[in-house]
Amino acid sequence: MNKSNHKKFAFIGHPVDLNHLYILLGFWGWFAKLLPRAMLYKILLRLPPYKYCSFKKLMSKTGATASGWTIICPLLPQQVAFLKEEDVIKKVIQAVELAEKMGAEMAILGGFTSIVGNEGEVISRHSSIAVTSGNTYTACLAIEGIEKASKEMDLDLKQAIIAIIGATGDIGSICTKIFSRKVRKINIAARNERKLNIFADNIKRQGTCQVEVFKYTRDAVREADIILTVTSAVSVLIKPEDIKPGTIICDVAIPANIAKEIVNMRDDVLVFEGGLSKPPFEVNIKGKAKKAMPPKSIFGCLSEGMLLALEGKFENYSIGRGNITEQKIAEMFEIERKHGFSVADFFCGYKIFSKEDIKCIKRNAIRKKEGVNFAAK
Known part of the structure; x- marks a missing residue:
């Protein structure tokens, strides 16, 4: 050397x-x-x-x-x-x-x-x-992770709705700009409403997708196919019941914005720690x-x-x-x-997701969307 x-x-x-x-x-x-x-x-x-x-x-x-x-x-x-x-x-x-x-x-x-x-x-x-x-580079990895997860989950980005929580921060804003040309709709939320509305107007002029501003995180994520969290909040912002089946969740925030218990509580969503x-x-x-x-x-x-x-x-x-x-x-x-x-490989809490794990998540999401009673299976 x-x-x-x-x-x-x-x-x-x-x-x-x-x-x-x-x-x-x-x-x-x-x-x-x-x-x-x-x-x-x-x-x-x-x-x-x-x-x-x-x-x-x-x-x-x-x-x-x-x-x-x-x-x-x-x-x-x-x-x-x-x-x-x-x-x-x-x-x-x-x-x-x-x-x-x-x-x-x-x-x-x-x-x-x-x-x-x-x-x-x-x-x-x-x-x-x-x-x-x-x-x-953290933003690069978030983008790369979401694109990889979308392929694994058979999600067409062009038809997807992405919610970006912390959209006006450094990582959130560049990810919003880039995804505004890749997805159908972006839901954005951040603490400073005035700053968020100004940012949304800029994105509407530059991007090709629909942009909607939300005051509350819970409302922003309800319809999302993909959720990206990049806030500097010190508490959990998103709960398991807020998310629809099949959602991809990339949590870049440290401390996490999403409860790690979600891996055990929701077997129909792919949640991973982004930016790795x-x-x-x-x-x-x-x-x-x-x-x-x-x-x-x-x-x-x-x-x-x-x-x-x-x-x-x-x-x-x-x-x-x-x-x-x-x-x-x-x-x-x-x-x-x-x-x-x-x-990095998809990871959350103490679990690294294998390809078989992701296949199971997809199957569970399809069943839940179709209203299948898991207990009867």
């Missing part, structure tokens, strides 16, 4: 919930479980970012190599959402500074660390190394660190950092609100193919 060409990156992550936090704290996780919630939150606010695990000997199909680290920014999503933004920014900047000290040439802002400071733009101004949120990639190498993570990663796949934001490092493209890539363009989406698809990455 030519060390002069060997690139280094750092992924800035955070716990997505309390159980995830206990894993990330390792030996101290048992102690954290004993603390009152308010005291734990105060301790997390004072706890500095720290190195969690390493990624070694990553080699793309071109022979390019890279390595990196995960740095934990110890804040829960609800803390990021409700603390003063300057306090969160300060902690994320500390994590990026640690990445630089460790020798990283790029910092990847994972999860909620990317939504503060104008989608990472403020953090990038305080950094002497390149910064990316990973949102461009399958790299051309084994990600060699051992011990408790492995529990913090999805099986046989890696997060899209982390994947973008890996791809940019392998490409030697150290620049502020997915940074700033509204800067994910269709040109960048096309570029990331090209970089993905070049280095041998692909969309």
